[in-house]
Amino acid sequence: MQPLQWNGKSLLVLDQTLLPEQEVWDDCDTYELVAEAIEKMKVRGAPAIGATAAYGIAIGANAPDALALDKGPYLAYLEAVNERLAKTRPTAVNLFWAIKRMRGLIAANTDLSVAELGELITREANLIAEEDVRLNKRIGQNGLQFIPENARILTHCNTGSLATFDYGTALGVIRAAHEQGRVQHVYADETRPYLQGARLTAFELHRDNIPVTVVTDSMAGYLMQQKMVDLVIVGADRIAANGDAANKIGTYSLAVLAKHHGIPFYVAAPMSTLDYEMETGDEIEIEQRSADEVIFIGGKRMVPEGVPALHPAFDVTPHELITAIITDQGNAWQPNTEAMLKLK
Numbered sequence: 001m002q003p004l005q006w007n008g009k010s011l012l013v014l015d016q017t018l019l020p021e022q023e024v025w026d027d028c029d030t031y032e033l034v035a036e037a038i039e040k041m042k043v044r045g046a047p048a049i050g051a052t053a054a055y056g057i058a059i060g061a062n063a064p065d066a067l068a069l070d071k072g073p074y075l076a077y078l079e080a081v082n083e084r085l086a087k088t089r090p091t092a093v094n095l096f097w098a099i100k101r102m103r104g105l106i107a108a109n110t111d112l113s114v115a116e117l118g119e120l121i122t123r124e125a126n127l128i129a130e131e132d133v134r135l136n137k138r139i140g141q142n143g144l145q146f147i148p149e150n151a152r153i154l155t156h157c158n159t160g161s162l163a164t165f166d167y168g169t170a171l172g173v174i175r176a177a178h179e180q181g182r183v184q185h186v187y188a189d190e191t192r193p194y195l196q197g198a199r200l201t202a203f204e205l206h207r208d209n210i211p212v213t214v215v216t217d218s219m220a221g222y223l224m225q226q227k228m229v230d231l232v233i234v235g236a237d238r239i240a241a242n243g244d245a246a247n248k249i250g251t252y253s254l255a256v257l258a259k260h261h262g263i264p265f266y267v268a269a270p271m272s273t274l275d276y277e278m279e280t281g282d283e284i285e286i287e288q289r290s291a292d293e294v295i296f297i298g299g300k301r302m303v304p305e306g307v308p309a310l311h312p313a314f315d316v317t318p319h320e321l322i323t324a325i326i327t328d329q330g331n332a333w334q335p336n337t338e339a340m341l342k343l344k
């Protein structure tokens with residue numbers, strides 16, 4: 001199930017905060033509504049956020065008031081649209097990758113008319129979306145080499161169709177392995193506090209008839225100790241040049257447990273998630289979200305009034321704990337290897 005639908009003028013966003021019980025689509029016909037959909041995590045997932053921002057820029061670029069502007073003011077307005085979308089969430093580099101790509105396109109085509117530039121930006125947003133699905137399927141194929149027969153896989157958060165334009169990254173590898181009949185079972189961490197695993201990964205895999213069981217995040221160590229897991233595979237929101245990977249909070253704990261139990265730990269992501277401007281994961285900004293997202297579940301208070309809660313939305317897994325990074329280019333890399341650094 002794709003999280004986004006482009007109808008040529010506006011972006012229909014599947015409100016993931018309401019899944020799995022309700023399938024509600026928001027019609028985002030302004031770039032501000034698109035920005036708010038990202039901030040409120042109606043749409044989430046690094047590659048999906050990148051594609052969403054691209055369409056947000058396209059919507060802004062083709063707004064009637066914008067198309068009435070002279071070239072100079074129009075270009076200044078486009079930069080204001082880029083800036084607004086860049087402020088939505090700080091960790092997933094795919095957002096900034098998409099904005100940088102649009103900025104480059106605009107800068108290279110200032111000779112076009114306002115209307116022509118608006119059309120070009122829309123075409124680029126469609127290209128980004130189409131590329132994402134193709135790259136995810138390549139990630140899936142590249143990941144097959146690491147999936148044994150009768151694999152019992154533990155995964156964290158949601159890295160499937162709902163986190164991308166379609167197919168998924170880590171779940172893309174799981175889908176490709178399932179197509180080969182290699183997946184015995186998937187254990188999906190519920191992934192508190194947003195519950196991407198319980199609400200979204202289980203939703204996707206169940207619909208695809210891929211055997212899945214939801215576990216609480218605290219059960220991961222038990223599963224490994226009981227020898228119920230053959231490998232762990234997760235996504236990423238930003239990967240530094242040395243292979244340190246930022247991903248949903250709880251990923252680092254999984255990597256430490258996997259190392260302790262001698263279980264392979266894989267990260268799957270498109271090349272647009274690699275950030276060569278960051279030498280190590282120490283530089284990656286970790287989004288701090290509202291404590292209310294921890295304190296309340298489904299609107300019900302879980303923490304006594306007056307007691308604070310922390311909510312770092314991501315953590316960074318050092319490359320030493322990652323067995324391999326699986327991308328859409330070439331094969332997988334042992335992080336911090338010359339091969340990865342050469343890909344600049």
Ligand SMILES: CSC[C@H]1O[C@H](OP(=O)(O)O)[C@H](O)[C@@H]1O
Nearest residue numbers: 044045046159163235236247248
């Ligand atoms: C396909 S990578 C998705 C990536 O994004 C998630 O974060 P969020 O749900 O907060 O956008 C999580 O880190 C996933 O691994």
